[in-house]
Amino acid sequence: MTGAIVRVKNLQKSYKNNKVLRGIDFEIQPGEIFALLGSNGAGKTTAIRILSTLLKSDSGEVTIGGFDIAIHPQEVRKHISLTGQFAAVDEILTGKENLMLIAKLRGVSNPAETADNLLKQFGLTEAGNRRAATYSGGMTRRLDIAMSLIGAPSVIFLDEPTTGLDPEARIEVWRVVRELAMGGTTILLTTQYLDEAEQLAGKIAILHEGKIIARGTLDELKKLIPPAKKEYIEKQPTLEEIFLAITGKKEIGQ
Amino acid sequence: MKVLRDTSILLGRTMKHILRSPDTIITVAITPIAMMLLFVYVLGGAIQTGSDSYVNYLLPGILLIAIASGTSYTAFRIFTDMQKGIIARFSTMPISRSAVLWGHVLTSIVSNAISIVVIIAVALLMGFRSSANIYEWLAVAGILFLFTAALSWLAVIPGLKAKTIDGASAFAYPLIFLPFISSAFVPTDSMPTPVRVFAENQPVTAIVDAIRSLLNSAPVGNELWAALGWCAALAVLAYFFAVREYRKVA
Numbered sequence: 464m465t466g467a468i469v470r471v472k473n474l475q476k477s478y479k480n481n482k483v484l485r486g487i488d489f490e491i492q493p494g495e496i497f498a499l500l501g502s503n504g505a506g507k508t509t510a511i512r513i514l515s516t517l518l519k520s521d522s523g524e525v526t527i528g529g530f531d532i533a534i535h536p537q538e539v540r541k542h543i544s545l546t547g548q549f550a551a552v553d554e555i556l557t558g559k560e561n562l563m564l565i566a567k568l569r570g571v572s573n574p575a576e577t578a579d580n581l582l583k584q585f586g587l588t589e590a591g592n593r594r595a596a597t598y599s600g601g602m603t604r605r606l607d608i609a610m611s612l613i614g615a616p617s618v619i620f621l622d623e624p625t626t627g628l629d630p631e632a633r634i635e636v637w638r639v640v641r642e643l644a645m646g647g648t649t650i651l652l653t654t655q656y657l658d659e660a661e662q663l664a665g666k667i668a669i670l671h672e673g674k675i676i677a678r679g680t681l682d683e684l685k686k687l688i689p690p691a692k693k694e695y696i697e698k699q700p701t702l703e704e705i706f707l708a709i710t711g712k713k714e715i716g717q
Numbered sequence: 718m719k720v721l722r723d724t725s726i727l728l729g730r731t732m733k734h735i736l737r738s739p740d741t742i743i744t745v746a747i748t749p750i751a752m753m754l755l756f757v758y759v760l761g762g763a764i765q766t767g768s769d770s771y772v773n774y775l776l777p778g779i780l781l782i783a784i785a786s787g788t789s790y791t792a793f794r795i796f797t798d799m800q801k802g803i804i805a806r807f808s809t810m811p812i813s814r815s816a817v818l819w820g821h822v823l824t825s826i827v828s829n830a831i832s833i834v835v836i837i838a839v840a841l842l843m844g845f846r847s848s849a850n851i852y853e854w855l856a857v858a859g860i861l862f863l864f865t866a867a868l869s870w871l872a873v874i875p876g877l878k879a880k881t882i883d884g885a886s887a888f889a890y891p892l893i894f895l896p897f898i899s900s901a902f903v904p905t906d907s908m909p910t911p912v913r914v915f916a917e918n919q920p921v922t923a924i925v926d927a928i929r930s931l932l933n934s935a936p937v938g939n940e941l942w943a944a945l946g947w948c949a950a951l952a953v954l955a956y957f958f959a960v961r962e963y964r965k966v967a
Contacts, residue, residue, distance in 0.1 A: 537811055541811045551802035551803045555733065555737055568727075568810055
């Protein structure tokens with residue numbers, strides 16, 4: 464395909480004798496949600512760190528928006544944003560100050576207005592003038608993602624965005640990710656949760672021991688296993704459904 | 718320039734940390750002040766320094782101890798930024814690479830300067846007097862500035878490298894104790910030879926002697942150049958290794 468915004472070719476990375484990435488290839492189309500699915504230690508975070516210019520690869524080629532990350536990292540940084548595994552939020556600053564800090568660093572012309580709009584969009588207006596240390600896990604994650612949107616990056620990396628969140632916060636994050644993709648942002652997310660990839664991603668690549676062992680849309684992946692036999696069973700609610708029902712939250716929706 | 722703009726934005730951020738937890742400045746100032754009280758009012762009477770006022774004799778060493786313990790907070794703040802992924806966030810943004818570290822180092826210099834002013838004010842209450850003129854004061858400020866800058870860059874290294882909070886600030890402990898084996902509290906003459914040789918040739922003695930001479934309006938000679946040389950060399954080395962470490966992690 465020609466229009467890919469992220470191109471990864473034969474990416475390799477080892478730490479001493481430990482081969483973390485053994486040559487991975489993938490492409491992401493603009494506006495797509497692409498999930499790297501894998502268990503802990505599969506190499507997901509290493510891949511994200513390389514793509515977001517934090518780490519140099521041993522070999523292979525990565526281009527983002529047409530720029531080679533090894534040759535023009537500073538150009539690539541204009542197009543990307545990283546939301547790491549742990550919310551990178553300054554807890555001593557307020558939510559609004561956190562947003563304004565990033566807005567100023569990104570050279571946005573009206574930092575205060577940008578911050579206010581994002582607070583509103585992420586339902587944090589009330590909490591905007593409180594220190595981020597007082598936020599719940601879900602609020603911190605929303606602030607973290609809001610900070611990543613400043614400067615309208617075309618590609619956003621989300622490294623395990625819902626790890627450690629409670630089910631409600633998780634659904635909030637999913638909603639935000641879907642909205643972003645609808646707005647045309649390209650999203651590369653890593654996750655170890657199968658349902659998360661299933662819920663969000665247009666394309667899924669399964670990373671296992673440093674290699675991509677399967678890839679495609681959910682439907683394509685389903686074809687990899689024998690067709691399902693029809694069996695009639697009583698549908699039991701999942702614990703998550705029970706939890707959400709009795710705590711009064713709405714269903715995942717859509 | 719972009720470096721200056723980014724640095725000033727990040728300086729503003731870390732200065733907010735200092736202003737919102739002024740306890741860091743108080744903690745940094747309080748131990749040296751307590752030491753000053755102890756040495757002047759408890760031990761000082763028995764120490765023969767050959768000068769009229771022990772607080773005058775003691776102050777330079779106390780200031781160095783304050784700076785050494787103050788910079789451990791810089792290591793602590795950088796360590797926290799690393800742990801929280803804030804440095805990673807900055808490093809993936811199109812901002813000047815060095816601004817991330819300069820913001821922390823400048824914050825360290827400003828907050829240490831505040832601690833030093835507080836300590837000098839207490840020393841004045843305890844009878845510290847100086848005959849130094851404005852140029853001599855400026856020279857003292859210059860030495861202290863360079864010393865703070867050197868230790869702040871040094872603090873960056875454990876801040877980036879450390880695995881635990883304790884590890885991040887542990888680098889300052891030997892630096893806090895270095896003044897005890899120098900001319901900071903007692904003249905080196907009374908020390909046994911091996912200790913004296915070490916004391917007379919380590920940087921704290923040169924820095925303390927230079928500041929003491931300047932504050933007394935006494936002629937300063939080699940010790941001034943030795944002091945500046947030590948500080949400048951340490952600053953350059955620490956800067957080099959700090960930047961190298963930063964390239965490794967971000």
